Amino acid sequence: MAGGAQVLQDDSTLSRLDRSFYKLERVLALLSGLAVFGLMILAVVSVGGRNVMNAPLPGYVDWIEQAMPLIAFMGVSYTQRDGGHIRMDMVVGALKGRVLYAAEFLTTFAVLVLMVLLVWGTWAHFQRSFDFGSPLWSRDSSMDIALPIWPAKLLAPVAFAVLCVRLVLQLVGYGRAFRTGTDAPVAVPLVIDVATQARLEAEQLSGRDD
Amino acid sequence: MDSIEIGLWVTGGLLVFVVLGMRVAFAAALAGLVGLIWIFWDKKDYASDEFVWALTVAVKTAGQVPHSKVSSQALSLIPTFILIGYLAYYAGLTKALFEAAKRWIAWVPGGLAVSTVFATAGFAAVSGASVATAAVFARIAIPEMLAIGYDKRFAAGVVAAAGTLASLIPPSAILVIYAIIVEQDVGKLLLAGFVPGVFSAFVYASLIIGMALALPNFGPPVGGFTWRERFASLPPALPIVFVVVIIIFFVYNPFGGDAWGTPTEGGALGAFVVFLMALYRGMRWGELKSALLETAKLSVMIFTIIWGVLIYVRFLGFADLPHAFADWISGLEQSPMLTLVCILLAYAVLGMFMDAIGMLLLTLPVVYPAVMALNGGVDVAAADSAFGMSGPMCAIWFGILVVKMAEFCLITPPIGLNCFVVAGVRDDLTVQDVFRGVTPFFIADGITIALLVAFPSIVLWLPSLA
Amino acid sequence: TEWNVSLWGTRRAFTEHVEKLAELVSEKTGGEFTLNISYGGLSNNRENLDGISIGAFEMAQFCAGYHADKNPSITVLELPFLGIESLEQEAAVSMALYQHPAVVADLARWNATLLMPSPLPQYNIVGSGDAPMTLADYEGMSVRAVGGIGAAMAAVGAVPTSMTASEVRQAMDSGVVKAVSFAPHAHMSFGTIESASWWTTNLNPGTVNCPVVVNSDALADLSDSEREALLSSVDEALDYYIEFYNGETMAAWGPALEERGIEQISYPESELTAFRDAVAGPAAAAWVEDNAAKGLPAQEILDFVTDQIAETGM
Ligand code: NA
Ligand code: NA
Numbered sequence: 003m004a005g006g007a008q009v010l011q012d013d014s015t016l017s018r019l020d021r022s023f024y025k026l027e028r029v030l031a032l033l034s035g036l037a038v039f040g041l042m043i044l045a046v047v048s049v050g051g052r053n054v055m056n057a058p059l060p061g062y063v064d065w066i067e068q069a070m071p072l073i074a075f076m077g078v079s080y081t082q083r084d085g086g087h088i089r090m091d092m093v094v095g096a097l098k099g100r101v102l103y104a105a106e107f108l109t110t111f112a113v114l115v116l117m118v119l120l121v122w123g124t125w126a127h128f129q130r131s132f133d134f135g136s137p138l139w140s141r142d143s144s145m146d147i148a149l150p151i152w153p154a155k156l157l158a159p160v161a162f163a164v165l166c167v168r169l170v171l172q173l174v175g176y177g178r179a180f181r182t183g184t185d186a187p188v189a190v191p192l193v194i195d196v197a198t199q200a201r202l203e204a205e206q207l208s209g210r211d212d
Numbered sequence: 213m214d215s216i217e218i219g220l221w222v223t224g225g226l227l228v229f230v231v232l233g234m235r236v237a238f239a240a241a242l243a244g245l246v247g248l249i250w251i252f253w254d255k256k257d258y259a260s261d262e263f264v265w266a267l268t269v270a271v272k273t274a275g276q277v278p279h280s281k282v283s284s285q286a287l288s289l290i291p292t293f294i295l296i297g298y299l300a301y302y303a304g305l306t307k308a309l310f311e312a313a314k315r316w317i318a319w320v321p322g323g324l325a326v327s328t329v330f331a332t333a334g335f336a337a338v339s340g341a342s343v344a345t346a347a348v349f350a351r352i353a354i355p356e357m358l359a360i361g362y363d364k365r366f367a368a369g370v371v372a373a374a375g376t377l378a379s380l381i382p383p384s385a386i387l388v389i390y391a392i393i394v395e396q397d398v399g400k401l402l403l404a405g406f407v408p409g410v411f412s413a414f415v416y417a418s419l420i421i422g423m424a425l426a427l428p429n430f431g432p433p434v435g436g437f438t439w440r441e442r443f444a445s446l447p448p449a450l451p452i453v454f455v456v457v458i459i460i461f462f463v464y465n466p467f468g469g470d471a472w473g474t475p476t477e478g479g480a481l482g483a484f485v486v487f488l489m490a491l492y493r494g495m496r497w498g499e500l501k502s503a504l505l506e507t508a509k510l511s512v513m514i515f516t517i518i519w520g521v522l523i524y525v526r527f528l529g530f531a532d533l534p535h536a537f538a539d540w541i542s543g544l545e546q547s548p549m550l551t552l553v554c555i556l557l558a559y560a561v562l563g564m565f566m567d568a569i570g571m572l573l574l575t576l577p578v579v580y581p582a583v584m585a586l587n588g589g590v591d592v593a594a595a596d597s598a599f600g601m602s603g604p605m606c607a608i609w610f611g612i613l614v615v616k617m618a619e620f621c622l623i624t625p626p627i628g629l630n631c632f633v634v635a636g637v638r639d640d641l642t643v644q645d646v647f648r649g650v651t652p653f654f655i656a657d658g659i660t661i662a663l664l665v666a667f668p669s670i671v672l673w674l675p676s677l678a
Numbered sequence: 679t680e681w682n683v684s685l686w687g688t689r690r691a692f693t694e695h696v697e698k699l700a701e702l703v704s705e706k707t708g709g710e711f712t713l714n715i716s717y718g719g720l721s722n723n724r725e726n727l728d729g730i731s732i733g734a735f736e737m738a739q740f741c742a743g744y745h746a747d748k749n750p751s752i753t754v755l756e757l758p759f760l761g762i763e764s765l766e767q768e769a770a771v772s773m774a775l776y777q778h779p780a781v782v783a784d785l786a787r788w789n790a791t792l793l794m795p796s797p798l799p800q801y802n803i804v805g806s807g808d809a810p811m812t813l814a815d816y817e818g819m820s821v822r823a824v825g826g827i828g829a830a831m832a833a834v835g836a837v838p839t840s841m842t843a844s845e846v847r848q849a850m851d852s853g854v855v856k857a858v859s860f861a862p863h864a865h866m867s868f869g870t871i872e873s874a875s876w877w878t879t880n881l882n883p884g885t886v887n888c889p890v891v892v893n894s895d896a897l898a899d900l901s902d903s904e905r906e907a908l909l910s911s912v913d914e915a916l917d918y919y920i921e922f923y924n925g926e927t928m929a930a931w932g933p934a935l936e937e938r939g940i941e942q943i944s945y946p947e948s949e950l951t952a953f954r955d956a957v958a959g960p961a962a963a964a965w966v967e968d969n970a971a972k973g974l975p976a977q978e979i980l981d982f983v984t985d986q987i988a989e990t991g992m
Contacts, residue, residue: 031508035508038292038504039504041291042480049481052473052820066285069288070287074511074512077512078512084509086513087237090230090231093231093233108232109229112229112242113238113242116245120275123273127272127275127276135973141748141787145824252734276721280722280725397847529719
């Protein structure tokens with residue numbers, strides 16, 4: 003099992019697209035991080051309100067439920083770009099060159115098919131909760147303070163669509179690597195040996211304690 | 213085709229995807245989606261004009277899972293616990309803990325290694341993730357151990373093994389995930405992890421002391437700290453105690469009064485205290501931003517596995533597989549205890565190749581009902597049960613056993629994430645070195661698990677008070 | 679024909695009518711038509727209507743209060759102080775409302791046909807600490823109560839505080855809430871009576887409405903004899919449910935309270951009248967206003983329910 007990888011770059015159009023898209027993905031991931039921070043503040047306010055002012059935050063649970071999809075989905079493409087979703091790389095780790103690129107192309111293609119279908123499925127889930135004719139366009143509401151749920155449901159197809167674009171970029175990357183047989187393919191997460199990868203993970207934590 | 217057969221075929225397909233290197237979350241979701249299409253089409257006897265209907269229903273069924281499963285208040289503990297760990301690092305708490313542990317307990321045989329174990333256990337009380345804990349301590353503890361002549365492989369092994377404590381001692385992301393899969397009280401499970409976690413730490417420490425007494429040239433004790441120095445080391449580490457107290461008191465008030473809130477609130481409040489501490493220690497926006505991005509990345513990774521695997525689990529529900537497996541297990545003509553031990557051994561084997569969270573999510577929907585059936589059912593009373601404990605207590609006990617197994621798997625070859633991370637931090641260590649160094653701790657973990665199985669009260673004592 | 683039925687939790691008093699229905703239908707059709715009941719395997723309880731609308735399963739149970747915007751028309755039965763006095767009466771009023779054209783149309787948006795209710799007794803309150811002997815004692819008390827009951831409690835100065843059912847026991851132990859409003863079976867299964875010291879016998883603030891629905895297309899696709907077997911079994915299944923609830927659950931309830939020494943509080947009628955006057959009218963008016971905005975004939979539905987209650991009462 004491993005996550006985390008290196009992505010090489012050069013001045014090809016593909017690599018430039020990869021990097022510009024990465025900026026967007028980073029902003030979305032940061033949104034997700036800020037939502038975690040917001041959750042923490044919300045709890046502090048809720049506990050404080052209840053214990054200090056005897057005024058619990060109405061709909062505390064409803065608001066948490068609204069924030070969770072933000073945390074869970076928005077960074078999905080950012081993580082995919084960096085190869086951060088865990089996988090078992092014993093087999094692919096042993097492959098090299100064109101065989102490796104072909105294997106990666108195939109599994110990435112299968113994931114693209116899955117995600118396109120899930121964009122459809124999650125969009126349908128959103129649509130069932132959305133109605134232009136209703137107050138607040140809402141056809142599904144939360145339990146306590148009846149917040150409309152469609153905005154939270156909409157996050158899934160949006161984040162998954164972004165992931166689909168990323169998967170297409172990676173497919174182009176693997177396809178190009180297969181055609182040229184290069185040792186240094188750009189815009190795709192490279193299988194690196196576990197030690198290198200673990201060092202990268204640890205370096206993310208470097209800083210104050212050294 | 214029988215739905216159980218479809219279930220088995222799809223599960224086989226899932227394993228093929230995983231071995232081929234597809235990301236686990238997506239492999240599980242894909243298997244689940246294919247399985248759902250299959251089940252629905254089977255219902256229409258594979259009529260060719262019904263395929264589109266089956267596809268539509270399957271896609272829409274799968275499409276409900278991501279939003280509906282992640283919008284959970286209980287799951288909100290996971291990102292909060294991860295955030296605490298990163299903030300604690302920026303607050304300088306790791307180093308402070310190690311220094312305090314060293315000054316207070318390094319005088320015992322194998323002192324520095326024992327200090328490492330207890331400092332890690334202390335950090336585990338604010339960190340919810342094992343791998344991050346091992347990475348942090350590899351940087352702080354290994355150099356000091358090497359400086360006084362420890363074998364470098366052993367030093368690395370200590371850190372890799374001690375890192376696993378983070379998932380037993382609350383807060384723990386993986387215990388929350390277990391609680392959610394099996395729909396048990398999160399607070400009680402977190403509480404239940406505390407004693408076994410500390411117990412594990414003592415087993416590790418005893419092992420080290422034993423080795424230090426038996427082996428020549430083992431790392432020497434480190435003495436000579438004055439009481440003044442000892443007490444001076446405490447204030448920087450105090451915030452840890454503060455956070456521990458908050459979390460404990462939000463789960464259960466040991467003085468018999470009301471607890472102060474829910475675990476969700478306790479986790480968030482703990483994170484807030486550490487955040488203030490990190491601000492005080494000079495954390496600025498750049499560092500906060502990287503802490504938030506790292507939290508987002510790890511959270512997304514976990515949540516993607518959660519919804520991906522739950523699509524597969526939804527398919528299992530339609531295939532009725534968990535029910536069939538529970539019937540099969542409870543129908544076996546051998547003692548329930550033997551069956552339980554076999555299940556734990558199966559986890560040890562599976563865990564050699566799989567990541568802890570993925571392993572639990574994939575297996576628990578099938579294994580958990582079987583274990584509960586083995587004990588005599590969800591609502592069984594202690595007197596009528598196979599393991600001598602009530603249904604809810606059995607759920608807690610099995611949870612701690614499974615999580616301990618999953619943690620054990622973080623240090624077993626060939627895929628032991630903690631060992632990879634420790635090797636990654638140190639240029640002078642290969643993964644093989646760390647696996648060699650961690651071997652003695654297999655014995656310690658084996659003993660711990662055997663004792664937890666034989667004496668469930670180690671696990672159940674604290675939650676039974678709450 | 680085999681139908682999948684999506685329930686949640688475990689088999690309990692609350693699901694006995696569905697279990698009975700499955701038994702009756704299979705019996706009447708000689709095993710030709712079976713209901714395959716799943717507890718939580720097919721869907722989340724809050725997504726059961728979605729599953730019906732997709733066609734993933736053919737029958738499901740849910741509660742109106744989980745998602746008012748999905749089923750605004752039947753939330754009328756969750757208004758506080760409607761004055762329903764028994765499970766029998768609640769079943770009768772629900773069955774009548776389920777035939778109302780506006781309600782049928784509301785559920786038809788989900789391709790769902792209402793089959794039968796799961797009548798529950800009044801959500802009386804269990805609490806810890808000093809018992810509120812008068813309604814004024816509710817001032818500032820945190821109470822776990824949802825929907826119309828939450829609104830009712832807010833009207834006497836209590837603070838409605840929400841959490842999922844599985845967190846309720848902990849919230850009560852930890853003092854996050856002092857009191858909890860549940861049906862008796864839930865007070866027993868979620869353990870709230872373990873840490874309680876009092877129970878209100880006659881506050882009767884209201885209840886929740888949890889229907890069982892079927893997928894309309896699947897219902898139409900049944901053979902005439904299968905449909906007949908299903909529809910003709912509803913009354914018997916409901917009777918069985920009510921008998922079971924009254925017999926098993928309510929019979930266990932009194933002794934359960936006494937075993938634990940839980941004080942049973944009854945409020946004088948004058949006090950209750952004041953409570954009702956303060957709450958019922960405004961809550962009903964707000965309901966009519968909100969739901970008229972959604973395009974429902976809200977006043978008509980409310981009047982229909984009030985008439986039915988008057989007719990079935992006494
Ligand atoms: Na921990
Ligand atoms: Na392993």
